Amino acid sequence: MSSRKKVSIKTIAAAANVSPSTVSLVLNNRGKELRISPETQRRIQKIAEEFGYFNPPSNTQHYNINKYEPASLNPIIVFVTNDFQNIPFAKFNAGLEEYIKQSSDQIDWVYHTYEANHLCDYQMLLSSSYYKGAIISTPSLDDARFLTENHFHIPIILYNYQINGYTCVCYDNYNIGRQAADVFLKLRKEKLSIIVPDNTNRGINLRIAGFTGHLSESGFLNNRIRIVSGPSKDTYGGYIAVSKLLEQNFIPSAIYIVNDLMTGGVLSRLKEENLHIPDDVSILSYGDIGASKYIPSVSSYIAESEKIAYTCLEQLMMEIKGLAVPGRYISFDTECIWRESCCPPE
Secondary structure, three states, X not given: OXXXXXXXHHHHHHHHOOXXXXXXXXXXXXXXXXXXXXXXXXXXXXXXXXXXXXXXXXOOOOOOXXXXXXXXXXXXXXXXXXXXXXXXXXXXXXXXXXXXXXXXOOEEEEEEEEOOOOHHHHHHHHHOOOOOEEEEXXXXXXXXXXXXXXXXXXXXXXXXXXXXXOEEEEEOHHHHHHHHHHHHHHOOOOOEEEEXXXXXXXXXXXXXXXXXXXXXXXOOOHHHEEEEEEOOOOHHHHHHHHHHHHHOOOOOOEEEEXXXXXXXXXXXXXXXXXXXXXXXXXXXXXXXXXXXXXXXXXXXXXXXXXXXHHHHHHHHHHHHOOOOOOOOEEEEOOOEEOEOOEOOOO
């Protein structure tokens, strides 16, 4: 029989004088990535060892974790894609932590990163009786098929993605796209472009559909719109996408960037062509990840990851307690933070 103690993350957090989420990050080897001080990491690891805490290894599918279930707690697993950037991740984590502060629920959560299109590799974790529930962030189309084709005995909440049979907490992505298009129409922009990554997801596709749909309803001609993609959700991807536009001799009067991580590359390539913002090209982005730090600063629809994460955990606990049924859709509107790259329409 194992002599390990059934110690909770909250117990370790109290002993180390840190938050439960900080303990979870350190024990899941994300302390360095999230810039938790080496001294704090060592203190947490030492206390965990002294208490005999066992953290189920999330990087293996062959470990029997069932026998370590702490009966008095609600252990949950949170899946985030490995391209989930530090800024939105920190906000997401803050949302979970805020729920813990506001609630009397006893919860331990662990993070598990996964590569897009490979959620199926972790079917054993989702099927394990150790965890009482799961939150899955922004699954890809292939990951969505995996979830649709399988049934799991634990409640699963989807962050910013909608699949029949699962409760989804997300932004109203379609309406976000419509709002961006409406801004450019009211500003009487003549030629428009949408910058997208090659690897899209349902949220991005809905923002594109909302944007193009509103333009079509308003009689905006298709030959005055260009949708161009870059190979990645980063500066390089944005740079390549604008290069494709220029190769087509298409110089837009306004650009909508569906993922703010691409913004730096867009600005850099426009600057090389001596195109000035906002005089020559107005820019709106989605995500507000560092948009205020660019020169010029970029107007962006803010992604309130903290509020969404809080609601995900709240809804998960309701389903765990049997107070809510799966399959619900909860959406939030976003607001635009207006900066130098695009002025609000009058």
